[in-house]
Amino acid sequence: MKALVYNGAFDVSVQDVPDARIETPTDAVVRITSTNICGSDLHMYEGRTDMETGRVLGHENMGIVEAVGAGVDRLKVGDRVSLPFNVACGTCETCVAGRTGFCLRANQAGTAGAAFGFAAMGEYAGGQAELLRVPWADFNALVLPEGTDKELDYTMLSDIFPTGWHGVELSRFEPGDSVAIWGAGPVGLMAAHSARIRGAAEVFVVDRQPDRLKLVAKAGATAIDYSAGDPVQQILEATGGRGVDRGVEAIGYQAHDASGDEDASLALNQLVQVVKATGGIGVVGVYLPQDPGAKDELAQQGKVAFDYGTFWFKGLSMGTGQCNVKAYNLKLRNLITAGTATPSFIVSHELDLTEAGGAYEKFDRRDEGWTKVVLHPGDFSAAR
Numbered sequence: 444m445k446a447l448v449y450n451g452a453f454d455v456s457v458q459d460v461p462d463a464r465i466e467t468p469t470d471a472v473v474r475i476t477s478t479n480i481c482g483s484d485l486h487m488y489e490g491r492t493d494m495e496t497g498r499v500l501g502h503e504n505m506g507i508v509e510a511v512g513a514g515v516d517r518l519k520v521g522d523r524v525s526l527p528f529n530v531a532c533g534t535c536e537t538c539v540a541g542r543t544g545f546c547l548r549a550n551q552a553g554t555a556g557a558a559f560g561f562a563a564m565g566e567y568a569g570g571q572a573e574l575l576r577v578p579w580a581d582f583n584a585l586v587l588p589e590g591t592d593k594e595l596d597y598t599m600l601s602d603i604f605p606t607g608w609h610g611v612e613l614s615r616f617e618p619g620d621s622v623a624i625w626g627a628g629p630v631g632l633m634a635a636h637s638a639r640i641r642g643a644a645e646v647f648v649v650d651r652q653p654d655r656l657k658l659v660a661k662a663g664a665t666a667i668d669y670s671a672g673d674p675v676q677q678i679l680e681a682t683g684g685r686g687v688d689r690g691v692e693a694i695g696y697q698a699h700d701a702s703g704d705e706d707a708s709l710a711l712n713q714l715v716q717v718v719k720a721t722g723g724i725g726v727v728g729v730y731l732p733q734d735p736g737a738k739d740e741l742a743q744q745g746k747v748a749f750d751y752g753t754f755w756f757k758g759l760s761m762g763t764g765q766c767n768v769k770a771y772n773l774k775l776r777n778l779i780t781a782g783t784a785t786p787s788f789i790v791s792h793e794l795d796l797t798e799a800g801g802a803y804e805k806f807d808r809r810d811e812g813w814t815k816v817v818l819h820p821g822d823f824s825a826a827r
């Protein structure tokens with residue numbers, strides 16, 4: 444089968460690899476219809492993780508069940524499914540508690556949490572490929588309405604729509620709250636869409652990319668351009684000096700200042716400033732325990748100069764981490780089916796899998812207009 448292989452920093456290519464197959468009775472094999480490139484893939488693409496060369500990338504996957512193992516009794520061949528980026532066993536302590544992003548059994552390295560095609564998250568192949576092996580398939584796969592309707596909406600259920608929702612949840616959001624989101628990438632835009640659906644009074648989204656800032660309005664939010672001035676001041680001015688009830692960090696450790704220099708602490712500290720006393724911050728942007736590719740020593744050790752004194756003095760709370768996709772994806776599927784949620788508004792490109800290499804390059808440079816790339820392996824004109 445064809446698959447997108449990581450060859451090393453800034454080097455990915457579509458190659459022929461052995462077909463994904465059933466390896467244990469609880470597996471299914473899914474024929475991928477849509478698989479997206481994510482901001483998380485870029486951390487790996489840029490060589491800023493310990494991703495092994497030769498592995499297949501892709502954790503935002505959906506498709507049609509092609510085969511099921513002898514131990515699979517809920518899923519049927521032909522089912523249209525969305526696959527959470529998390530690989531989870533369904534029966535360990537954290538899975539039973541609903542925190543499937545921190546499964547205690549799925550990661551062969553023994554750390555909590557596993558994912559398809561991801562650095563340090565187990566040995567699972569990714570789904571930027573024609574076929575994908577899905578472990579514990581009955582537990583992990585979410586069945587979608589059959590056919591090809593709303594493909595570009597449902598494809599956001601594997602990661603970024605639940606992750607945006609999770610960021611809002613981690614901030615301890617309540618209806619009527621005001622929210623400021625740092626980062627207008629796909630995740631930040633999904634957080635804005637989620638906050639609107641959940642009844643936010645006011646939503647701000649900070650970025651400096653003009654094309655992404657334009658999409659902020661489509662999410663029903665106010666765009667704040669941090670290259671035009673301090674974003675904290677801009678939001679304070681817009682709120683009569685009050686700030687916001689909730690903040691969401693949707694950038695990650697490769698955040699940069701207005702001149703383009705990386706600074707992992709900048710956005711976190713700006714959120715501490717802009718969120719009202721006793722408010723909450725949800726951090727879904729990825730931070731790593733080590734970052735050898737970082738410029739300064741602190742960042743290399745996975746540490747940030749966090750403004751903890753102000754954070755504490757204001758009585759703020761913070762929630763962090765990978766999204767537990769299964770905690771949200773069924774209800775978010777229903778919101779899409781009902782027409783309440785339309786996460787496809789961020790899609791800028793639908794391409795064939797064979798065009799993935801060039802797409803990585805352009806998405807990584809944040810080229811104008813490259814907001815979210817959906818790849819269709821094989822002939823998938825029906826999805827368009």
Ligand SMILES: NC(=O)c1ccc[n+]([C@@H]2O[C@H](COP(=O)([O-])OP(=O)(O)OC[C@H]3O[C@@H](n4cnc5c(N)ncnc54)[C@H](O)[C@@H]3O)[C@@H](O)[C@H]2O)c1
Nearest residue numbers: 482483626628629630694695698699727728729764765766
């Ligand atoms: N927690 C999870 O489960 C989860 C899931 C998916 C993605 N992620 C992570 O979320 C983050 C965002 O993902 P994405 O796909 O939207 O990525 P992205 O890289 O496309 O978007 C990040 C955006 O942040 C902007 N940005 C950079 N520095 C900024 C600053 N100082 N202030 C404001 N904006 C700034 C960039 O211009 C860019 O538009 C990544 O770190 C990704 O790995 C986490």
Ligand SMILES: [Zn+2]
Nearest residue numbers: 481483503602
């Ligand atoms: Zn993703």
Ligand SMILES: [Zn+2]
Nearest residue numbers: 532535538546
């Ligand atoms: Zn588990």
